[in-house]
Amino acid sequence: MSTYPHGKLDLLPLDHSAEGSVARNLVVLHVTAGPTAQSATATFKASVAPHRVSAHFCIDRDGTVYQLVDTGRTAWHASQVNARSIAIEHAAIPQKLPVTDAQYAASAALVAWFCAELQIPCDSEHVMGHDRASPQDRHVGCCEPTLSVAKVIGAAQVGGAGASAMAD
Numbered sequence: 001m002s003t004y005p006h007g008k009l010d011l012l013p014l015d016h017s018a019e020g021s022v023a024r025n026l027v028v029l030h031v032t033a034g035p036t037a038q039s040a041t042a043t044f045k046a047s048v049a050p051h052r053v054s055a056h057f058c059i060d061r062d063g064t065v066y067q068l069v070d071t072g073r074t075a076w077h078a079s080q081v082n083a084r085s086i087a088i089e090h091a092a093i094p095q096k097l098p099v100t101d102a103q104y105a106a107s108a109a110l111v112a113w114f115c116a117e118l119q120i121p122c123d124s125e126h127v128m129g130h131d132r133a134s135p136q137d138r139h140v141g142c143c144e145p146t147l148s149v150a151k152v153i154g155a156a157q158v159g160g161a162g163a164s165a166m167a168d
């Protein structure tokens with residue numbers, strides 16, 4: 001369906017996602033627990049069925065956005081909501097490496113773009129962290145306090161256009 005215009009395409013093999021079936025109305029934010037986007041992409045590529053994992057986007061420490069899965073397809077990142085969500089990973093490590101300002105700016109621009117594309121409100125009911133979106137995964141620490149969801153939403157609400165210019 002869609003490719004983010006300010007991202008770099010680094011698509012995973014098609015067997016790391018599924019065809020989309022229902023309309024997406026949720027953005028799920030994650031932290032990778034690794035130091036770089038490249039390390040997260042390598043983990044995704046190395047994952048094997050039936051435990052494959054993937055995400056639509058991964059934002060590197062410098063704010064570079066990598067798109068790994070077409071937003072029309074279903075990635076495997078938050079078991080309870082995969083079919084109706086898109087996933088944004090942020091290269092960061094709990095307790096060690098919090099999300100950077102460049103990542104916040106890039107994340108806000110991406111969230112603003114996606115909410116506009118899908119015509120969904122940019123609020124805490126449509127943008128949330130993994131642990132809240134899919135509690136059964138018990139992925140505590142993904143993503144507060146390493147990544148503040150409220151900070152991303154606030155910046156996306158006020159700075160969508162400006163922030164996306166910054167992402168170039």
Ligand SMILES: [Zn+2]
Nearest residue numbers: 030130139142
């Ligand atoms: Zn997660």
